[in-house]
Amino acid sequence: MFITDIKYYRYGTSLKKPFKTALRTVEVIESIYVFIETNYEDIVGVGEAVPTYVITGDTKGGIEAAIEEVFKPLLINRQLTKDLLDEIQQIIVGNTSAKAAIDIALYDLLAQEAELPLYKYLDHNPGNKDLETCYTVSLNEANEMVEDGLRYVEEGFNHLKIKVGKDNVETDLNRLKALRNSLPNNVILSADANQAWDEQGARYALKHFDEADLEIESIEQPVGRYEYELLGELTQSFNIPLMVDESLFSTYDARRLVEVGANNLWNIKLMKTGGIHEALKIHDIAQSADIHCMVGCMMETHVSVTAALHFSLAAKQVNRVDFDAPLMVVEREIEGGIVYEGAKVSPSEGFGLGIDRKSLYKKVSS
Numbered sequence: 001m002f003i004t005d006i007k008y009y010r011y012g013t014s015l016k017k018p019f020k021t022a023l024r025t026v027e028v029i030e031s032i033y034v035f036i037e038t039n040y041e042d043i044v045g046v047g048e049a050v051p052t053y054v055i056t057g058d059t060k061g062g063i064e065a066a067i068e069e070v071f072k073p074l075l076i077n078r079q080l081t082k083d084l085l086d087e088i089q090q091i092i093v094g095n096t097s098a099k100a101a102i103d104i105a106l107y108d109l110l111a112q113e114a115e116l117p118l119y120k121y122l123d124h125n126p127g128n129k130d131l132e133t134c135y136t137v138s139l140n141e142a143n144e145m146v147e148d149g150l151r152y153v154e155e156g157f158n159h160l161k162i163k164v165g166k167d168n169v170e171t172d173l174n175r176l177k178a179l180r181n182s183l184p185n186n187v188i189l190s191a192d193a194n195q196a197w198d199e200q201g202a203r204y205a206l207k208h209f210d211e212a213d214l215e216i217e218s219i220e221q222p223v224g225r226y227e228y229e230l231l232g233e234l235t236q237s238f239n240i241p242l243m244v245d246e247s248l249f250s251t252y253d254a255r256r257l258v259e260v261g262a263n264n265l266w267n268i269k270l271m272k273t274g275g276i277h278e279a280l281k282i283h284d285i286a287q288s289a290d291i292h293c294m295v296g297c298m299m300e301t302h303v304s305v306t307a308a309l310h311f312s313l314a315a316k317q318v319n320r321v322d323f324d325a326p327l328m329v330v331e332r333e334i335e336g337g338i339v340y341e342g343a344k345v346s347p348s349e350g351f352g353l354g355i356d357r358k359s360l361y362k363k364v365s366s
Ligand SMILES: C[C@H](N)C(=O)N[C@@H](CCC(=O)O)C(=O)O
Pocket: 021, 024, 052, 136, 192, 194, 245, 296, 297, 298, 299, 322, 323, 324, 325
C-alpha cells in the first residue's frame, strides 16, 4: 500500500458550556481532521489535530502549514511502513499537534492493513483494564461548580477533576470544600492548576492543600512548563501527589523528570507527544521508573481521543484516563470510535480506530 495524498479540513464543534481553566476559556472545539489517502480507494487513515497554542504553540495555520510544507512532500508516493512514524518525528521540531494528526492517521492505516483494531496492533505490554474517564469541573463560582459536579456524578462519573489556580488559594479551597461537602463520599476529587503558580505561590498552595484534609487525590501541574527541578522538589516535599502535565512533551522531558524526582504521576497527551509512537516511548520510561500514567486530552473530539484510548489500552502503566472533552460537545457528529457508557470508555468494533471514516471524509470533497 502506498500514500497518494493528504487532505484536511477545519471543523468547529460547539460545547454545551464553556470549558474554563487557569489558562484559557474554550466555547468551540476547533479541530483539523486529516485524511491520508492510499492507492486503495476505500482505505483512508484519519487523524485530528487541535490548536492549543497556549500549551503546545500550535495554531490552525501552523498545523496546516506543517502538513502542506513538510508532511505532504515527505509522505506522498511513499510505501506505508512503520519507519514513517520515526521520520515524521525527525523531519521537523515542535509542531506536535500536526505530528499527532499524521501519526494517528498512519497508525489507523497500519492497523487497517493488518486487519486489527489499533490497540491490538499496538499490543505494547498491555495491562488488563477497564477504563473510566474522569470529568472536569470548569473554574466558576463555587455554587456553579457544585451544581456541575452533582450533575456529572448523577451521569455516572465517579472522579471529578477540579480546575484551580485562577484566583487565590483560599477561594480554590472554598470551592473544593463546597464540592467535597455536597458530593457523595466515594467521589474522587483531583485538582488541576494548569501552571498557575510561581515557586512561592506553589509552596503556599500545596501546604494549604496538604492541611485542608479534603482528600484531594492529586494535583496537576502547579508550576510552569520548564520548572523541572522545582516540580521534583515539590513532589518530594508535599504529601499531595503531583501529576506532571504541561512539562511532559517528549522523551527528553520524561528522562529529565525522572532525574529530578518528579516521579509521582504523569499525564500523557497525544497533542503534546506528537502522537502514539512517541507516547509509547514515554510510557516505557515511566514503566522503568514505576510511574503511573493518566492519558488525557486537550479540547479534542472523538477522532484523536479514540486514538488516545487505543494507546491507553495497549500501554501497561496507564491506569486512568481523562477523555471528557468529546462528552462536552452539544452533539456527537462522529460515528464509531470511542464508546462512552457513563464514565466507562471502550473501543468500537472495527479495524484501526474503528471510526466511520466515510461520514467524516465526504466533507473533504464537498
Ligand atoms: C479536557 C481535559 N479534561 C483537560 O483538562 N485537558 C487539559 C487542558 C486542555 C485544554 O486547555 O485544551 C489539562 O490541562 O489537563
